[in-house]
Amino acid sequence: MTPTSANTPEAPPVLVGTPQAADLRNTPGTQQRVGMALTQADLALHRPNEAGLIPILQYHVFVTDPALEDQYTHVIDDFRAQLAWLYEHDFYVVPLWDVFLNQIYAPPGKHPVVLTFDDSTAGQFRLLPGQDGNMIPDPNSAIGVLEEVFAAHPDFGRGGHFAVLPDNCFHFPDEPDQEPYCDQKLRWLAEHGYEVGIHTLTHANLTDVMDERFQREIAEAMRWVRERIPNGSAEDILTMPLGGYPDPEVHPAQWKMLREGFTYKGEHYRLLGSLMVGSEPTYPPGSIKWDPILVPRIQMIDGEVATWWSVFEEQPEILYASDGNPNTITVPTVLPTWIEGTFDRAKAEADGKTVVEYTAPGGD
Ligand SMILES: [Zn+2]
Numbered sequence: 001m002t003p004t005s006a007n008t009p010e011a012p013p014v015l016v017g018t019p020q021a022a023d024l025r026n027t028p029g030t031q032q033r034v035g036m037a038l039t040q041a042d043l044a045l046h047r048p049n050e051a052g053l054i055p056i057l058q059y060h061v062f063v064t065d066p067a068l069e070d071q072y073t074h075v076i077d078d079f080r081a082q083l084a085w086l087y088e089h090d091f092y093v094v095p096l097w098d099v100f101l102n103q104i105y106a107p108p109g110k111h112p113v114v115l116t117f118d119d120s121t122a123g124q125f126r127l128l129p130g131q132d133g134n135m136i137p138d139p140n141s142a143i144g145v146l147e148e149v150f151a152a153h154p155d156f157g158r159g160g161h162f163a164v165l166p167d168n169c170f171h172f173p174d175e176p177d178q179e180p181y182c183d184q185k186l187r188w189l190a191e192h193g194y195e196v197g198i199h200t201l202t203h204a205n206l207t208d209v210m211d212e213r214f215q216r217e218i219a220e221a222m223r224w225v226r227e228r229i230p231n232g233s234a235e236d237i238l239t240m241p242l243g244g245y246p247d248p249e250v251h252p253a254q255w256k257m258l259r260e261g262f263t264y265k266g267e268h269y270r271l272l273g274s275l276m277v278g279s280e281p282t283y284p285p286g287s288i289k290w291d292p293i294l295v296p297r298i299q300m301i302d303g304e305v306a307t308w309w310s311v312f313e314e315q316p317e318i319l320y321a322s323d324g325n326p327n328t329i330t331v332p333t334v335l336p337t338w339i340e341g342t343f344d345r346a347k348a349e350a351d352g353k354t355v356v357e358y359t360a361p362g363g364d
Pocket residue numbers: 118119199203241242
């Protein structure tokens with residue numbers, strides 16, 4: 001959650017969604033104790049590699065009936081199985097904003113993974129009446145599953161980024177009875193360590209729209225989240241609808257707006273970054289390949305899951321493996337071929353990190 005300017009009297013006025021405000025976000029990465037430096041034995045055991053890849057997983061609609069599965073429709077039991085697979089393979093769930101802020105916390109040796117949910121569908125977060133009459137998350141919605149898994153495995157991390165649509169706020173596609181709970185769900189997400197991001201105002205394809213429309217789609221979506229979550233959330237992270245970025249030949253000014261912000265109706269808006277639709281794990285923020293406006297994800301459809309799961313099983317050394325300390329960036333002197341030459345030491349140091357290089361046992 002983003003503290004207000006009241007916490008930082010010396011700071012300039014807080015603008016909507018500025019990185020300055022975001023830097024002060026109360027994230028697990030900034031809350032965690034800073035660990036001791038790793039010993040040689042720790043390095044040999046945990047093999048940290050903070051130049052490695054981070055999977056950002058992308059989900060849409062959830063159903064219980066396997067007959068309804070398609071590219072954008074996931075069976076909730078498959079989601080359970082995928083989380084179990086990640087847990088068994090030493091992954092650790094981190095919030096998306098920790099990645100954007102280069103403030104990633106995971107225990108030594110664990111691989112950060114991010115969970116993202118597009119379009120705010122009902123199956124992601126459904127509220128049902130509990131025994132005492134209070135509304136509680138449906139155990140067969142994504143939030144119900146996440147709460148169950150995080151409670152059972154406190155060593156699995158926590159987090160989830162929800163790219164919400166104002167007009168389809170967790171009641172789409174066919175559950176109008178869920179519509180009244182929109183604001184309650186947004187507050188619940190923010191209070192339980194989840195992020196609320198934006199997906200434009202109308203799920204607009206931004207490939208070729210006028211500047212005014214482009215600004216309105218982003219600015220009004222940010223305002224909408226702000227009005228419902230008083231301390232803000234992750235409304236400065238845009239999940240690009242349909243992966244439709246502005247055509248750079250036709251709309252170069254809109255690329256500048258994505259990177260540097262813009263003023264709309266007298267207020268300044270600036271994104272921390274934006275997410276693409278496909279189709280691979282992302283390089284980490286300390287990489288020469290990191291671009292916060294073009295962050296790739298893995299679509300959690302059967303073929304993609306099978307492909308990437310086998311890559312991660314066969315080549316775990318390409319994955320980001322944490323040193324347990326968000327303030328240091330620990331990398332082997334020799335990186336696997338896939339990511340060789342991508343670590344940006346100068347950027348890590350400019351971000352205030354202490355860089356630790358070590359020779360991995362076995363020399364790989
Ligand atoms: Zn979408």
